[in-house]
Amino acid sequence: MNIVLLDSRQTQSDIWKISSDRQIAHLNSHLAVKVGDTLKVGIRDGDRYLTEIIAVSEREVLLRPIQKEAVPAKLPVTLIVALPRPKVLRRIIMDAVTMGVQHIRLIHSYRVDKSYWQTPFLQQLEHYMTLGLEQAGDTIAPKIELHKRFKPFVEDVLPQLIDEHCPAYVAHPYTEQKMPFAIEHACTVIIGPEGGFIPYEIDLLIKNGCQAVSLGNRILRTETAIPYVLGRLFSTC
Amino acid sequence: MNIVLLDSRQTQSDIWKISSDRQIAHLNSHLAVKVGDTLKVGIRDGDRYLTEIIAVSEREVLLRPIQKEAVPAKLPVTLIVALPRPKVLRRIIMDAVTMGVQHIRLIHSYRVDKSYWQTPFLQQLEHYMTLGLEQAGDTIAPKIELHKRFKPFVEDVLPQLIDEHCPAYVAHPYTEQKMPFAIEHACTVIIGPEGGFIPYEIDLLIKNGCQAVSLGNRILRTETAIPYVLGRLFSTC
Incomplete structure (x- = not known):
């Protein structure tokens, strides 16, 4: 947690109050904050501030904003991922948010177990995003956004995301063309499920405007491939 | 598991035998292999083969090698990481091995909890490497290699790893110089603990030949930073 995220309702008066059990526990036990310390605080969907702690208890921490700070820029990327196992879902959402992905779309695919769409983890996306932002x-x-049907997504939604200024790259081990690097434009990145997209799916993606590109001859897990690809594509950011 | 790794002792005759419970469970339940299927098999620290399955039971799978295959090249990198929490350790070792890191060194640092050096996970490194290779x-x-003392490592070992053809980059949020990208030479990458290296440590690293470089103004978790950095540095591989 490198900033504490507050809801705008918590920052309406001159004195702000942190009262979430999770945030208080982190501030008290991990950071051992005390009166007079400074603390970075963000207002959800708003500005970020350096604040000063003016009171600490086991139940709440009170703050006074000192000065506004810059919010880091996003990466100009839409990340499309075949819905992973629930445990992996948490990590990829957190990581994608931390790295600054602008838009995330979770899609179905032949090798996605249908039960994954029933996981209670999908009700927790908001929480994972908060952790990633913090x-x-x-x-x-x-x-x-969630897209539970592959074909309608690829045929009807995906083409609207692609144009000459915003290509779509699907990571695919069995192709000659390599994933580009150090790009200076927006793009869409598509990462398949464990075991990969099936040939029909790759063909449909290509037919609808995607470029199949390889990351070399090592097969990475979804959760490893995402930061590896984003680091490669946006190395000038 | 994209190949099954066998010990060279398992591949001395014409017919090879897989008998590890973990590997058999994966082949039977996950891949549902049957006689006549092909299977990619690696010999630990040796060659990789395409094989044909000639018998399947709940206890073992028998194989016949068909042809030799290329083993993927390594990345010319030494990865030095401040020892992370035990749960994260498993993942970073697996990921680093999967991405092809040539040499891994786990080091102590001020913000590494001393108890981490007692974790039983450190006895499992061999197993995590197998999972990463597979x-x-x-x-x-x-x-x-493990280095339980920071200063002797940085002063005595690290300078031997650095020369004009092999620079060392330490990821550090508070510096102007950016982490390079698309490099075409070997290097050493140093990733600090949760909370970062302390100023004394950064100074000692720089004094001993490291370049402090930034990944931008988002602070990534160790396990996210490693693939992000490797994808960025080795994007021409």
Whole structure:
């Protein structure tokens, strides 16, 4: 947690109050904050501030804003991921948010177990985003959308995301063309499920405007591939 | 698991035998292999083969090698990481091995909890490496070394790893110089603990030949920073 995220309702008066059990526990046990310390605080979907702690108890921490700070810029990327196992879902949402992905779309695919769409973890996306924003020092949550049917998504939604200024790259081990690097434009990145997209799916993605590109001859797990690809694509950011 | 790793003792005759419970469970329940299927198999620290399955039971799978395959090249990098929490340790070792890191060194640092050096997870490094190699389709385990004292490591060991053809980059949020990208030479990458290196440590690293470089103004978790940095540095591989 590199900033504490507050709701705008918590920051309406001159004195702000942190009262979430999770945040208080972190501030008290992990950071051992005390009166007079400074603390970075973000207002959810708003500004970020340096604040001064003016009171600490086991139940709440009171703050006084000192000065506004810059919120880090987002990466100009839409990340499309085949819905992973529930445990992995938490991590990829947190990580994608931390790295500054602008828009996340979770899609179905042949090798996605249908039961994954029933996981209670999908009700927790808001919480994972908060953790990712607090890690990054960001305040603006990306948009997350779910697409439970592969073909309608690829044929009807995906083409609207692609144009000459915003190509779509699907990571695919069995192709000659390499994933680009150090790009200076927006793009869409598509990461398949464990075991990969099936040939029909790759063909449909290509037919609808995607470029199949390889990351080399090592097969990475979804949760490793995402930061590896974003680090590669946006190395000039 | 994209290949099954066998010990060279398991591949001395014409017919090879897989008998590890973990590997058999994966082949039977996850891949549902049957006689006549092909299977990618690596010999630990040796070659990689395409094989044909000639018998399947609940206890063992028998194989016949068909042809040799290429083992993926390593990244020319030494990864130095402040020892993370035990749960994170498993993941970073697996990921680093999967991405092809050549040499891993786990070091102490002021913000590393001393209890981490007592974790039983440190006895499991061999197993995590196997999982990483099986994910990548690799057979050659990187070298892992542990350095429980920061100062002697930085002053006595680290300078020997650095020369004009192999610089060392320490990821540090508070510096102007950016982490390079698309490099075409070997390097050493140093990733600090949760909360970062303390100023004394950064100073000592710089004094001993490291370049402090920034990844931008988002603070990534250790396990996210490693693939992000490797994707960025080795984007031409």
